[in-house]
Amino acid sequence: MNRRKPSQKRAKNSVEAIINAGFISLAKNGLANTTTIHIADIAGISPGTLYQYFDNKEAVYTAMERYFVNDILALLNSVVPEFIQLDIRAGVTFLLHKLSEKLLEDNGRYLKFARHGAHIFDENLSQHAHEIEKKLQEIIMQYVMHHPELMRIKSIPTFNYLIINGGILIIIRYLSESSPTISLEQLIDGLGNMAIRYIAGEMQDA
Amino acid sequence: MNRRKPSQKRAKNSVEAIINAGFISLAKNGLANTTTIHIADIAGISPGTLYQYFDNKEAVYTAMERYFVNDILALLNSVVPEFIQLDIRAGVTFLLHKLSEKLLEDNGRYLKFARHGAHIFDENLSQHAHEIEKKLQEIIMQYVMHHPELMRIKSIPTFNYLIINGGILIIIRYLSESSPTISLEQLIDGLGNMAIRYIAGEMQDA
Amino acid sequence: MNRRKPSQKRAKNSVEAIINAGFISLAKNGLANTTTIHIADIAGISPGTLYQYFDNKEAVYTAMERYFVNDILALLNSVVPEFIQLDIRAGVTFLLHKLSEKLLEDNGRYLKFARHGAHIFDENLSQHAHEIEKKLQEIIMQYVMHHPELMRIKSIPTFNYLIINGGILIIIRYLSESSPTISLEQLIDGLGNMAIRYIAGEMQDA
Amino acid sequence: MNRRKPSQKRAKNSVEAIINAGFISLAKNGLANTTTIHIADIAGISPGTLYQYFDNKEAVYTAMERYFVNDILALLNSVVPEFIQLDIRAGVTFLLHKLSEKLLEDNGRYLKFARHGAHIFDENLSQHAHEIEKKLQEIIMQYVMHHPELMRIKSIPTFNYLIINGGILIIIRYLSESSPTISLEQLIDGLGNMAIRYIAGEMQDA
DNA sequence: TATGAATGAGCATTCATTCAT
């Protein structure tokens, strides 16, 4: 039952085209109106062809998630060296800006997908998405290595959880709002403040 | 076209039963498998009956949201007097515990709905949901009135946005995880810390 | 399974109210939107009550037809004496005017029913409707008795068929048109002409 | 939303098959029992396929009407040259025979549709059907051109209305009867007589 | 490989009919 792995150039193009079409359809038509036929249409192929590369619709979503996660991971990797040099506030601000940019790329094609997130799969956050969390934890640990004084923070796991999930969820939520009550700058600034003050407090206690 | 308003006991029960069945089906079957037939089944009625009380499926979702929002608003209202007497850390902790409890009530029937949130409607957060945000802002403002020293916080809107959205989103996210890496206590504690330290920092600056 | 025959005043009223509501709903909502619930609503009763007087929906239609046919027969009977005294053109004109008036009575409540005619029953013209035809034949024969020279018409059955069906069908059709190209007077005049000239011709031949 | 235009042989066949099945179902099952599933069944396709070619059920009816009207128009066009050469009685007789034949074609598949006519659409005669009326008016005018003495008829519009509607309605009605009281020959003869005598009378008056 | 017409199970919704009150 498993579809052949695309081994040819055209095939690779088709796969990419389908994944891309998935993001576009989701952003344009919404989850309910994202049908395989729509996706195939946008990808410029026939529905039959779509099924030569994907077992079923969910496999397309999974591939989209894989693609999205890889893109974010690549972004994070590329950004680590610069990030590590920055102080906390600048670092947080820097990362959140990068994330916002990525989510708004190409008419926000990732944004809707990120918002729908696990809802598409009707389960807990997918394993793929956890990779982003892990990568961020890793990056934070690298940061801590470069800034040993931070080791005095009492509960690094809690801090990680808060700053990572809080940061990502709020940004996604914010970007999805049609008429937000504060500006993106204010939001990112606020998150930066929050991080720096939390850390300052934790270190004072220690 | 409008369905009859329930004027009898049995009818009122049906409406409640349908709304309740909506939450249950969502939690059990997921969004994609929450069909009118499933809902009717769980409610112990026939599909025809569902349509005597609701114009269409979306109307059921809207009623569910209304019901959920009302429940949360009632919770918040009932909790204000106690909340206002507490210090910040205790207050935040108190509210987040109340929220968690509510979301976990009845086998977490609200949780999935809260997670899916506006996604069900394929649009921005519905007006109803904004009511919760407004109520929380209101409560925070009341709190500030009782604790005038807080007026020195520079950007109250940003603080509100962060603490309200951050708090809610992280809690929902956390409760939805199947194997979280930290405990709920740690999470709520961390959020309490974050709030108190953010405020402390802001007030120091002022 | 047969419903009780209404033997009481209220019952009789209900039956009439239902039949009447049937005509009204048909005229107002069209065949497709004439549901038993609508009919009951208009009749000011509950659907349950409707089924105490009628076995099913079709029985309502049948009763409507019976009622309609009786009304037309009564009209024809009441009109015979005057009709018989008139000359042919005047007689035809007279009858067609009477028919038009009846069809337009009460906001044309009969008209839609007459147009839908057998379509409601999905069969050939119902037996009831044939009674009208027979009555008209009878009237024509009475007329011939009073005007013996008409006996010279060669094919009275054919003449009857043409004048009866032609007259009725064209009138119903005409009254149902939203923007007819000629006036009702012209139409009735034309039909009168047609009758008189047909007869004149037939008698000349004889 | 628009269904794909049939571009392939198979598709074209499907469209024709569906339209044809529509006529057959209407004749066999009646209006109330002509469901999309029945139509698809008769056409030998699945309901899904029906909806690849038609937006909805009404679109099938519209296509049927278009098809029917086109067929009648083609018949009329093909018949004009011969018709124009004939005298009035022969012309009327000729046309009515042609019409009867067409309506009885293929087990009378058109007949039920013609009877239901606009009732299917629950409105006045559809625009398509008016095309037949117009075409007949046109033909009559051509006839008059070839027989200039007819110009002396006083009211050509009224004559047209009577002869066109009367002729068509009576024929349809007659063919739909299960046990008519006269023969088709007699009916058509009678209509021929009526036409010729009406005209003779009108011209005498002039 | 690519196509796209065909499929058919499944959905939202309606409405004639019933029956406990």
Added chain:
DNA sequence: CATGAATGAATGCTCATTCAT
């Protein structure tokens, strides 16, 4: 007798998926 909430079979329609070409 009257009610009207409840029923559930049936309808119009969609869409993920298949397969002959």
